Amino acid sequence: MPGSEAPDAAHPGAGAAAAALSAGEDIGACLRLAQTYGGQLPVPGSGRTWRRWQVLVDVAALNLTAARVLEAHTDALAILAEAGEVPAPGLWGVFAAEAADVQLVGRSGRDGWALDGTKPWCSLAAHLDHALVSARVGSARRLFAVDLAHPSVQVEPPSGWVARGLRHVPSGPVHFTGAPARPVGGPGWYLSRPGFAWGGIGVAACWYGGARGLAERLRSVAATRADPLSALSVGRVEVALHAARTSLLDAAAEIDAGHARGRAGELLALRVRSVVAGAVELTLSQVGHTLGPAPLAFDEDHARRVADLEIYVRQHHADRDLAALGHLLLDTAAGSTP
Secondary structure, three states: OOOOOOOOOOOHHHHHHHHHHHHHOOOOHHHHHHHHHHHOOOOOOOOOOOHHHHHHHHHHHOOOHHHHHHHHHHHHHHHHHHHHOOOOOOOOOHHHEEEOEEEEEEEOOEEEEEEEEEEEEEHHHHHEEEEEEEEEEOOOEEEEEEEEOOOOOOEOOOOOOOOOOOOOOOOOEEEEEEEEEEEEOOOOOOOHHHHHHHHHHHHHHHHHHHHHHHHHHHHHHHHHOOHHHHHHHHHHHHHHHHHHHHHHHHHHHHOOOOOOOHHHHHHHHHHHHHHHHHHHHHHHHHHHHHHHOOHHHHHHHHHHHHEEEEEEEEHHHHHHHHHHHHHHHHHHOOOOOO
């Protein structure tokens, strides 16, 4: 049964968690953690999806900066594996965000494919070796592998990054001027592949891990108080996080059983991400109400964890994702093919 496996020294989670605990906000240490352990995580759908997510959960419970870096690198490796490709050595990222005011275009020529334009929201681009980048090719989006060290790739310094959470994981634009690129999958493959939904649930596993870390702090403080309201807060958080973990476990089992492809995978991801995001929001609220302002003002680890989790969970699109879930369910009920 997923979740019943005991951790052991041979499992990458043990080493990754230890490295996360010691890394703190040292981005170099977090990058080394990702490169050391990212390739050891099972790929989604391999029969060990929960094993993969358990590592992300354990790392996030200790260090959300490390989890953010590890998740992105190992997601890129999983995408390449899904495409049947072997990754080049080094650290990888995935740059697939879109913005109304900039565009990246892929063109095929005599010397192969090249990218021109700007890609927004490229996290840690200055620290990575390679990236999987989505670009427009005609009316379709297509994924490309790019060497970020090539002189045709210019990473714009993240001068506008003012986030208090995940402050050492800046996102900014990257400019491509005839940058050589290798297609990964066909037109539209990046968004239509089963792993797109599965990767989104992997991000939710990191959110859950971060909330679990906060819940442990809440319990340790509440245990020193003879206060029924503190006990109530612990209970509320426990129920929410139990639902989140159960949802993640069920999703891992569905993926490994081959039941989460196509629309079923999309529905699963929207459900699970919403359950986990709701649990995270409740945890942040209850911890804030119960512990008050003191740890936010005087406890560096707690204040950083709260700020990191608040910005990380904003990758969930809140009401937009719930509306998307509702539309899918209504379409299915009206007779669309699941």
